[in-house]
Amino acid sequence: MTSAFELLGAEVKWEGKVVRAGVERFRHDDGKEVMREKVWHPGAVGILAIDEQVVWLTRQPREVVDAADSLEIPAGKLDVAGESPLQTARRELAEEIAKQAESWEEILAFYTSPGFSDERVWLFLATNLSDAPDARPDEDERIEVVPWPLDQLDQAIAECEDSKSLIALLWLARRL
């Protein structure tokens, strides 16, 4: 029952600095038309940065879900024009935890909520870490760096509440 459809039109109802919101109309190949609410998002990266002993996590406020110190993997939006997901991941690793990695591997990419948003997140494994020279953490981001012991990974999985961190840590738990 593979279904095909075509986009008939898109209407942006509100344009923010990060996201746009509106509706799209589609026609399925059986002739039926559907309307879908849509939030356009530039996409993001998440980084699973591990040493032999720790996975590097962060704590930061997530105001829109009323969380004072959300435990997450380092991450960031694809908000620099022309930057690839891997380039964004390198930049964010330095900005968020002041590290660089010699080895990078793309783990997978996923949609956070494909029913209404096109946000896609690329997850990378970063290993062979060292201190990043000239790392300038963004003061406004209120990010605390948390070196989390790998032998307590289950506790991190139990505490994390966002999709990218859960996927990355569950993936890591299988691999270890």
Added chain:
Amino acid sequence: MTSAFELLGAEVKWEGKVVRAGVERFRHDDGKEVMREKVWHPGAVGILAIDEQVVWLTRQPREVVDAADSLEIPAGKLDVAGESPLQTARRELAEEIAKQAESWEEILAFYTSPGFSDERVWLFLATNLSDAPDARPDEDERIEVVPWPLDQLDQAIAECEDSKSLIALLWLARRL
């Protein structure tokens, strides 16, 4: 570095049938004010429904990410007033794959993208399955039921591209 903040105000810029989009302003306890774009969402459930041999998946079009047949666990929005996540999960299991379950266990709950959306997803494990009486699949949903062999779980993980399904299947892979 636990930070506290208070909500100063919210402004809805566009109200759809499913989501609302706009901005919220917060004041952190150091006095700094921040503005966050926000998409309000009613929340959703996902169901990991397993027999001894299969995990029950679905294929459906996800128009907003241009996917003709997205492979996912059964799921649905919390769009019935007064319904608990577990009640929604029971209803969606019958609507999407015409099954009912004797045993229900909440696995975890997570935010799909807490930087800009308050969408929270509750994941349930449903076991001791049987055919649901009077199941009335929603014709408009274009959902194909896919009984996926548990011994090919890795291939499902490789194909799934949405956060709820990846979290549920990675969780299951560890448990098996």
